[in-house]
Amino acid sequence: xxxxxxxxxxxxxxxENDLRxxxxxxxxxxxIIEIGGSENFRHxxxxxxxxxxxxxxxxxxxxxxxxxxxxVKGYHxxxxxxxxxxxxxxxxx
Amino acid sequence: xxxxxxxxxxxxxxxxxxFNALTGAKQRVGNWPGVTVEKKSxxxxxxxxxxxxxxxxxxxxxxxxSAEETVVRQYLENDEADVVVxxxxxxxxxxxxxxxxxxxxxxxxxxxxxxxxDMAHEKGLQIDVDTLATLLGAPVVPVVGRxxxxxxxLKEKILRVSTEISMxxxxxxxxxxxxxxxxxxxxHQLIQENDVNDKHSxxxxxxxxxxxxxxxxxxxxxxxxxxxxxxxxxxxDKIEGLFKDTGRAVISLARYGFIQGALRECVVESLVDSVDxxxxxxxxxxxRWLGLPIFGLFMWLMFKLTYDIGSIPMDxxxxxxxxxxxxxxxxxxxxxxxxxxxxxxxxxxxxxAVFLPNIFILFSIIAVLEDSGxxxxxxxxxxxxxxxxxxxxxxxxxxxxxxxCNVPAIMGTRILESRRDRILTVxxxxxxxxxxxxxxxxxxxxxxxxxxxATVIFSMYILGIIAxxxxxxxxxxxxxxxxxxPFVLELPPYQRPTLRSLILHTWERGYLFIQKMxxxxxxxxxxxxxxxxxPTEVELDRDYGVERTTLTQHYDSGLMDLESKFKKSVEKDRxxxxxxxxxxxxxxxxxxxxxxxxxLKDELSSEKSKQLYNLRQQEIGDITEQKWIGRVGKIFxxxxxxxxxxxxxxxxxxxxxxxxxxxxxxxxxxxxxGEDVDEGSRGVISGLRSSGMTPLVALSFLVFTLxxxxxxxxxxxxxxxxxxWAYTLFSIAYSLGLAYSLAFAVTYFGRxxxxxx
Ligand SMILES: Nc1nc2c(ncn2[C@@H]2O[C@H](COP(=O)(O)OP(=O)(O)O)[C@@H](O)[C@H]2O)c(=O)[nH]1
Numbered sequence: 001x002x003x004x005x006x007x008x009x010x011x012x013x014x015x016e017n018d019l020r021x022x023x024x025x026x027x028x029x030x031x032i033i034e035i036g037g038s039e040n041f042r043h044x045x046x047x048x049x050x051x052x053x054x055x056x057x058x059x060x061x062x063x064x065x066x067x068x069x070x071x072v073k074g075y076h077x078x079x080x081x082x083x084x085x086x087x088x089x090x091x092x093x
Numbered sequence: 094x095x096x097x098x099x100x101x102x103x104x105x106x107x108x109x110x111x112f113n114a115l116t117g118a119k120q121r122v123g124n125w126p127g128v129t130v131e132k133k134s135x136x137x138x139x140x141x142x143x144x145x146x147x148x149x150x151x152x153x154x155x156x157x158x159s160a161e162e163t164v165v166r167q168y169l170e171n172d173e174a175d176v177v178v179x180x181x182x183x184x185x186x187x188x189x190x191x192x193x194x195x196x197x198x199x200x201x202x203x204x205x206x207x208x209x210x211d212m213a214h215e216k217g218l219q220i221d222v223d224t225l226a227t228l229l230g231a232p233v234v235p236v237v238g239r240x241x242x243x244x245x246x247l248k249e250k251i252l253r254v255s256t257e258i259s260m261x262x263x264x265x266x267x268x269x270x271x272x273x274x275x276x277x278x279x280x281h282q283l284i285q286e287n288d289v290n291d292k293h294s295x296x297x298x299x300x301x302x303x304x305x306x307x308x309x310x311x312x313x314x315x316x317x318x319x320x321x322x323x324x325x326x327x328x329x330d331k332i333e334g335l336f337k338d339t340g341r342a343v344i345s346l347a348r349y350g351f352i353q354g355a356l357r358e359c360v361v362e363s364l365v366d367s368v369d370x371x372x373x374x375x376x377x378x379x380x381r382w383l384g385l386p387i388f389g390l391f392m393w394l395m396f397k398l399t400y401d402i403g404s405i406p407m408d409x410x411x412x413x414x415x416x417x418x419x420x421x422x423x424x425x426x427x428x429x430x431x432x433x434x435x436x437x438x439x440x441x442x443x444x445x446a447v448f449l450p451n452i453f454i455l456f457s458i459i460a461v462l463e464d465s466g467x468x469x470x471x472x473x474x475x476x477x478x479x480x481x482x483x484x485x486x487x488x489x490x491x492x493x494x495x496x497x498c499n500v501p502a503i504m505g506t507r508i509l510e511s512r513r514d515r516i517l518t519v520x521x522x523x524x525x526x527x528x529x530x531x532x533x534x535x536x537x538x539x540x541x542x543x544x545x546x547a548t549v550i551f552s553m554y555i556l557g558i559i560a561x562x563x564x565x566x567x568x569x570x571x572x573x574x575x576x577x578x579p580f581v582l583e584l585p586p587y588q589r590p591t592l593r594s595l596i597l598h599t600w601e602r603g604y605l606f607i608q609k610m611x612x613x614x615x616x617x618x619x620x621x622x623x624x625x626x627x628p629t630e631v632e633l634d635r636d637y638g639v640e641r642t643t644l645t646q647h648y649d650s651g652l653m654d655l656e657s658k659f660k661k662s663v664e665k666d667r668x669x670x671x672x673x674x675x676x677x678x679x680x681x682x683x684x685x686x687x688x689x690x691x692x693l694k695d696e697l698s699s700e701k702s703k704q705l706y707n708l709r710q711q712e713i714g715d716i717t718e719q720k721w722i723g724r725v726g727k728i729f730x731x732x733x734x735x736x737x738x739x740x741x742x743x744x745x746x747x748x749x750x751x752x753x754x755x756x757x758x759x760x761x762x763x764x765x766x767g768e769d770v771d772e773g774s775r776g777v778i779s780g781l782r783s784s785g786m787t788p789l790v791a792l793s794f795l796v797f798t799l800x801x802x803x804x805x806x807x808x809x810x811x812x813x814x815x816x817x818w819a820y821t822l823f824s825i826a827y828s829l830g831l832a833y834s835l836a837f838a839v840t841y842f843g844r845x846x847x848x849x850x
Contacts (some may be wrong), residue, residue: 039339040158041579046345047154048581049188059372063384064477067486067580069375073187074216076371076584078473080480083579 019091022068022084024058030089031055037086045087049073056089095136095143096255097173101165101196102180103189104151104510105466105585107208109133110238111180112148113597115248131507132164139248142255147174153188155195157307160512166307169199170293176254177201178247183213183220183235184586186360190352191345193229194267198296202254203231206247210235212586217367221359228355230265239591266295269347272335276302276328283324287317301325302332303341371586375470384474391467392493395458399497403451410450414443429629433622441618441751442611451528452501453603455494459505460598462490464590468508472582482562483569485509485580488518492561495525496554499803502527503810504602517565517573519814520824523803524561526554529753533798536757540778541791549792553799560800560831605813613809617751624722631719637712644708648701652694659690710780717744717763736797736833737790737840746797752804788849793839800832 024030032054035042049072050056057071067080102108112120116135133148149168150161157163169177179196181189196203205226207213213220226233232250236243269277280298300308302325309325312318329340336343377383418435425431462468468487476486487508494502502522506515534553538546663686670677677683717723718740726744733743741763749756760777781791802808802825812821843849 037579039341042339043156043341043345044153044158044579044581046342047156047191048583049191049349051346051349060375060379060381062379062473062477063381064474066477066480067473067582069379069473069584073185075185075188076586078469078476078580078582078584080476080580083581 018088020085021056021058021070021079021087021089022081024056024089024091026058026060029055029057029092031092033088033090035087037083041083041086048077049075050077050087055092095145096175096251098144098146098176098178098251098255099149099168099174100146100178100180101149101169101192102151103153103182103185103192105583106151106180106182106185106189107238108148108151108180110594111178111206111208111236111244111247112146113594114238114241114244115144116146137248139252142252144251144255152192154192155199156303157305159510161510163307169196169201172292174201176204176251178204178206178251180206180208180238182209183207184209184216184218186213186218186220186356187349187352190229190355191348194348194351197229197231197265197267198293198299200293200296204247204250204254205229205231205233207233207235208238210243211237211239215367217363219361219363221361224359225355228265228358267348267351269344269351273302273332273343273347276332280321280324280328283317283321284312287315287321299344302329303344304329304339305341371466371584374587375584378467379470379473388471388474391462395455395493396497398458399451399455403454406450407447410443410447414439414446429626432626433619436626437619437622438615441621442615448498448529449603449607452498452606453599455497455501456602457595457599459490459494459508460595461590463508464588464594464598466585466587469582469584473584476580476582480580482517482521482565483573484517484565485511485514486582488514491518491522492525495522495527497528499523499525499527499807500606500810501602503807503814504605506814513573516815516820517568519811520568520820520827521561521565523807523811523824523828524557524564524800526557526799527753527803529804530798532754533749533756534795536760536777537781537791537795537798540781541786541788549795553795556796556835557799560835564827564831613805614751617805621722621748621751621755624725625717625720627721628719631716633712633715633719635711635715637708637715640708641705644704645701648697648704651697655690655693655697659686662686707783714741714763722748735840736793736836737787737844738794738797739784739786741784742786742794746801749798750802750805752806753798756798789840789843792849793836793843796839797832797836800828800835802828 019030021030021032032050032052034052035045035050054072059069059071059076061068062078065081067078068084070077070079100108100112112133112135116137120133120135131150134146135148136143136145138144147168149165152159152162152165155162155166155169157166168174177196177199179193181193193205207220207222207225210220220235222233222235232254234243234247234250236247238244268274277295277298280301281295284294284297297308297312301312301321309322312321312325315321332340332343338346378387380387418439421435421439422431425434459468462471468490471490472486474486475489479486479488488506490508491502491505494505499522502525503519506518506522509515509518530553531550534550535546538549542549663683666682666686667677670680670682672680718727722744723740725747726740729743729747730738730740733746736742738746741760744763745756745759748759757777760781763780786794808821808825811824812818815821
């Protein structure tokens, strides 16, 4: 039978200095470059509209600092910091 | 003639609201076979045709990720539905249409419903409905589910799509970038040649490119499955080479591309800056500093309302039940049947019935929290805490509810989306000390730790929380490992809850409670009654009648003695009394003597009633020991002896399995103070003390009571929510094991260090 093993599409950004979603402060805006993490996680986010090039607005952090609240495609979404860390973004004005 | 209609859509898009608007209150709630995903069905008539409606679980996609998605996908692929009604939140079009693209590809006759049109207007969105219908190849009906606006038109459209062939054929293809289309076409042709699954061959081709497991498994079974899968692999490699991403991500991205293209053509966003009211509200409710205190306040209010308001009808029910019991006792001769009815059925079921008001109030508050959208914020605020035990923030709600009653709390785990989270929350919930355990704490702690009762009781609550957290951590690292899903939580806009949906929600859950728990409790109470009633004739070693007579005679003669002694003293005293001014009977010395007499008499009669009472206690204890229930207690005595428990504790704990508060009344029976003991009852306290229980054993008994399976109703709820006996039995075994081990530890180490002996 066929083995559907495919090359892992890791986050292309290996550079530790790259900006992640979790680095953005409340009120800042970013554009998604790449989503890492497990296949399921990536696809779930993509299906929820966090596609490459989508714009994300960090609205706030929860009272206990985690998770964070985002606005994407006009709706509010909450992600944990550890998951937001897997999303590479560029800051936009 | 009838048609099957399936309602599909994202979570929070208003599916339930539309379902209710279509079907009215004529609905049934059940579970999908094999999984605990709620299945809601109902029906309505339109133009003399019956439409059976199924409300599918809310999903963002058809990827078969979660139990919900699998259910939806299987239902739709199995061709059970004649028409699919896709509810779309018009104020959140882009993301909602993602599911729509997949529904279009599935190729079912489709009706698209643009719900929440009011919110879309508020947001300043102008939607060109006709263009959207053309672009998506399906009729589009704008509605406002809350007010029912547009529902009639929707019924009309559903009718037309169901009955008119021309309406069905109008489906379009979602177009993908050329490079992907080529690969889709290759697969499509290959599948059609092999006549596999011809109805949704394009759908299957796309799913194969997404490496979808379910589709691959299906295709593999067919004649030329190997060839098709081979082609799929080649195609995927090609796409991945071209787009530098997985096939699935590329396709999802392309779907969003299609959606964005469509929206550019039919949505105009007016430039007026609309106000995001929800955001304004959240400035306060999930505020960095205010968020937690406000949440705390809401929780406190929830409890306060549940118990304070609930206690009023609770008293009525209680009074009513007592009246009913008295009425039946008066009506029926003293017989086995009367006892079964009064003590077994009414007593047992009544013990749960008094909680009904609490449960209904709690459910309606939860419904408000859910319908308003605050529940999602609770998850947001508490996620950090719950994440520690490997749970989703929302799981905090059922945990807190557990302090009230584990049954609604366990039923409340339905608010959690993942099955693994639900099971984990269900398994640790019984450790949250429910209100039924409080009477036991008050009784035992009051008897043995009168000075520190509050501290002891409080530590029980804390121990329960620790047990829940510890078990949660343990389970999420062992039996429920790795099934956790990433936390991706939508925070829907706040909504004013409608009365109709509140009533429906509350009634739905409340009715389940009455139905399921009622039967279990009924059976359980009758069993306990049977155990306590038979055998009707018992042989006692001592003749209590004779002993009672002897005792009474002893004290009566003591009283007579006193009287005669008094008379003698008076005679003597009178002979030495000379005053003419005051009658002897009024003299101080006489009064003094008389007072002494009264004092001694009082002492004696209280001594008498105490002795008689003790005798009665021993008798009832002896009788109970001979009944089946006592024998059962005896059987278990060796097992609980290491904990320092006697057969009495073992009986109390066994009956407590029906409901924890029964432990108190069982002790009442065992020590013969009658049924109606309350936790302050002196008789039980002195009985407990005189039974040889030490404070240490009492503590160990409390620990056991806290931790072992709360009650039959909880077991029934666990079975219902986990859907399997395996988890139910595991929960019972685990909590018994934990209760035993910790109680043993208390007794063992306590004895070793001579604490509280
Ligand atoms: N403003 C507005 N709110 C709606 C409309 N339809 C439903 N809602 C509200 O949206 C919330 C979610 O609806 P519900 O039917 O429970 O969504 P479901 O999760 O898809 O079943 C509820 O508070 C409804 O009252 C509508 O047309 N307009």
